[in-house]
Amino acid sequence: MKHLESINAALERYLSTGDMPKLMHEAMSYSVFAGGKRLRPRMCLAAAEMAGGSIEDAMPIACALEMIHTYSLIHDDLPCMDDDDYRRGRLSNHKVYGEANALLAGDGLLSLAFETMLREGISKVAHAPRYYEAAQAVAHGAGVFGMVAGQWADLANENNPDADAETLTYIHRRKTGALITASIVSGAIVANADESTVAALRSFGEHYGVLFQITDDILDVVGDAETVGKTLGKDAEQSKLTYPSLYGLEESRRMAEREAELAAAAVLPFGEKAAWFTALAKAALTRTY
Ligand code: GRG
Numbered sequence: 001m002k003h004l005e006s007i008n009a010a011l012e013r014y015l016s017t018g019d020m021p022k023l024m025h026e027a028m029s030y031s032v033f034a035g036g037k038r039l040r041p042r043m044c045l046a047a048a049e050m051a052g053g054s055i056e057d058a059m060p061i062a063c064a065l066e067m068i069h070t071y072s073l074i075h076d077d078l079p080c081m082d083d084d085d086y087r088r089g090r091l092s093n094h095k096v097y098g099e100a101n102a103l104l105a106g107d108g109l110l111s112l113a114f115e116t117m118l119r120e121g122i123s124k125v126a127h128a129p130r131y132y133e134a135a136q137a138v139a140h141g142a143g144v145f146g147m148v149a150g151q152w153a154d155l156a157n158e159n160n161p162d163a164d165a166e167t168l169t170y171i172h173r174r175k176t177g178a179l180i181t182a183s184i185v186s187g188a189i190v191a192n193a194d195e196s197t198v199a200a201l202r203s204f205g206e207h208y209g210v211l212f213q214i215t216d217d218i219l220d221v222v223g224d225a226e227t228v229g230k231t232l233g234k235d236a237e238q239s240k241l242t243y244p245s246l247y248g249l250e251e252s253r254r255m256a257e258r259e260a261e262l263a264a265a266a267v268l269p270f271g272e273k274a275a276w277f278t279a280l281a282k283a284a285l286t287r288t289y
Contacts, residue, residue, distance in 0.1 A: 050276070064114065071113075203262075207266060260282060
């Protein structure tokens with residue numbers, strides 16, 4: 001898979017920078033190196049590449065995105081949130097290290113993400129002048145305007161009989177879509193892309209985010225737990241508002257196809273240069289994990 005090895009090598013390096021408690025490092029590494037798809041860092045690097053930028057300049061931002069994503073999964077699995085025993089095909093972090101340590105491992109990854117971007121940015125801004133603007137896009141997608149707000153709204157609407165399609169859209173644009181969009185937008189910005197390129201990639205990210213969430217919801221109903229690597233059927237068990245529960249499986253599949261088309265259309269003007277993104281959107285429709 002493109003860039004996978006270099007992303008993993010950089011993550012190893014960033015996670016081992018400086019002196020920290022051994023068990024804390026182990027708990028953070030346990031989840032980071034549990035075999036995730038590295039979707040967000042790969043999107044960031046692909047956007048930087050498409051916009052003519054350097055992979056090396058984008059790498060700290062790409063890795064920060066994966067650290068933030070991993071922290072969100074660790075926290076989401078905690079008993080006070082989704083209470084999940086399995087993640088990425090193995091026991092979730094709190095099942096191995098205990099709740100308090102899992103909470104801190106997540107906190108550690110979140111702050112290490114920002115420390116990594118800030119530290120590496122000092123040497124990179126000379127050739128990537130918009131480095132900090134890209135880092136700000138990551139903060140925007142991860143925090144109170146993005147993923148954290150989405151998770152908040154998700155929890156707030158559990159067992160809410162009035163939650164409707166608008167609520168579902170609000171939740172997923174933020175919980176899942178915002179960090180995905182930030183991944184691609186930050187990659188374009190660090191590569192000094194012009195406004196129209198950033199806008200086109202943002203539009204791809206927004207449609208891809210919805211597509212990804214619809215297919216995630218579908219997998220929760222019809223997926224194979226071993227392949228997906230987590231407990232399935234939890235959405236229905238927790239009466240969660242999902243695309244299949246609101247629209248049914250068939251209509252959800254149609255909606256996913258529509259979002260894939262819209263995502264591909266957003267990057268159409270870039271032709272062959274955007275081939276990786278077009279293929280990504282197509283592959284999401286048939287993903288099994
Ligand atoms: C705790 C602030 C906070 C947020 C949690 C990510 C998240 C928000 C909740 C996880 C619940 C969930 C199933 C979200 C749907 C989409 C999603 C983020 C799936 C997991 O991402 P993948 O498939 O995972 O990219 P890997 O393991 O491949 O990296």
